[in-house]
Amino acid sequence: MATVKPIPEGMHTVTPHLICEGAAEAIAFYVKAFNAVELARLPGPDGRIMHAMVQIGDSKIMLADAFSECGAMSPKGLQDSPVYLHIYVEDVDAAMAQAEAAGAKVTMPATDMFWGDRYGQLTDPIGHRWSIATHKQDLTPEQIQEAMRAAFSEMSKNQSAA
Numbered sequence: 001m002a003t004v005k006p007i008p009e010g011m012h013t014v015t016p017h018l019i020c021e022g023a024a025e026a027i028a029f030y031v032k033a034f035n036a037v038e039l040a041r042l043p044g045p046d047g048r049i050m051h052a053m054v055q056i057g058d059s060k061i062m063l064a065d066a067f068s069e070c071g072a073m074s075p076k077g078l079q080d081s082p083v084y085l086h087i088y089v090e091d092v093d094a095a096m097a098q099a100e101a102a103g104a105k106v107t108m109p110a111t112d113m114f115w116g117d118r119y120g121q122l123t124d125p126i127g128h129r130w131s132i133a134t135h136k137q138d139l140t141p142e143q144i145q146e147a148m149r150a151a152f153s154e155m156s157k158n159q160s161a162a
Helices: 021-034 092-102 143-162
Strands: 017-020 037-043 050-054 059-065 084-088 104-113 118-123 129-135
Touching: 021 037, 021 092, 059 118, 092 104, 092 118, 092 129, 104 143, 118 143
Parallel strands: 017 059, 084 129
Antiparallel strands: 037 050, 050 059, 104 118, 118 129
16 A cells, blocks of 8 residues: 655645635636646635646645635735745746736836845735746845845935935
């Protein structure tokens, strides 16, 4: 008899599990915006999706429709989300443009950041927040700290001048 693995094959230790108002629409958006591949979909008796899974790059994301009667609330139901899902890609500018064309709202255009990434943020039509980056430069912790100080000093000067 085969031994069942406590962590299923192909899964990571931590897997995001998104609650959505409109999980089917979320899946369609993730396919169009992030080239996701739908791996599973389990519709419930009332048509809401009880469980689904997509893969973006080498990472899997579980998702389901909101079930407020069970305490499963979506960002829209909560009126916001403090969580960002982070994606590393080959070309952040192209990925941001693709997501925006699919219906995402860019909340921070891609910018070269002090920690060595070109980085941007967006919110998907379902209300989940995403950050997307391309790593451009390997820096030591000391270099990052110094670059952060310089960036925040410049930001303070600009805010004072405004």
